[in-house]
Amino acid sequence: MAIRDFFKSKQKGDKQIDETTPYYRIGGEEKVRELANRFYDVMENDTYAAELLSIHPQPLDRIRHVFFLYLSLWLGGPDIYQQEFGHPRLRARHLPFTVSPALKEQWMYCMRKAMMTTVSDVALAQKLLQALDQLAEHMINTK
Numbered sequence: 001m002a003i004r005d006f007f008k009s010k011q012k013g014d015k016q017i018d019e020t021t022p023y024y025r026i027g028g029e030e031k032v033r034e035l036a037n038r039f040y041d042v043m044e045n046d047t048y049a050a051e052l053l054s055i056h057p058q059p060l061d062r063i064r065h066v067f068f069l070y071l072s073l074w075l076g077g078p079d080i081y082q083q084e085f086g087h088p089r090l091r092a093r094h095l096p097f098t099v100s101p102a103l104k105e106q107w108m109y110c111m112r113k114a115m116m117t118t119v120s121d122v123a124l125a126q127k128l129l130q131a132l133d134q135l136a137e138h139m140i141n142t143k
Helices: 028-045 047-054 061-074 080-085 090-094 101-118 122-139
Strands: none
Touching: 028 047, 028 061, 028 101, 047 101, 061 080, 090 122, 101 122
């Protein structure tokens, strides 16, 4: 589910006011980059996410950057991800990997920890986590 389904942007004529998107509400580029990096910091340092970490290419530098670009796009910020990589097609991009409910839970664990230490607006963080949980659920391709 797209984040736009959770947040109704103010309209001015036919144009969306960018400052109302979650990207800007959490603090723009700096905070989105911090969120992406914190997510991978948790994954690297918390043994609960060891299985999730094991399926990621090492070192994590490139994937951190790609995730930052994706989060920026998903949160309503710049669409550099789409310009560089095309449509996200997340399910198709994850099909080569076995994504179990346990891996989804590890992913959400890392994201919850990252979100709650990065996003100061708790209500916004909870809405984002709800949307991400639905997105992560869609990535599951095995039992």
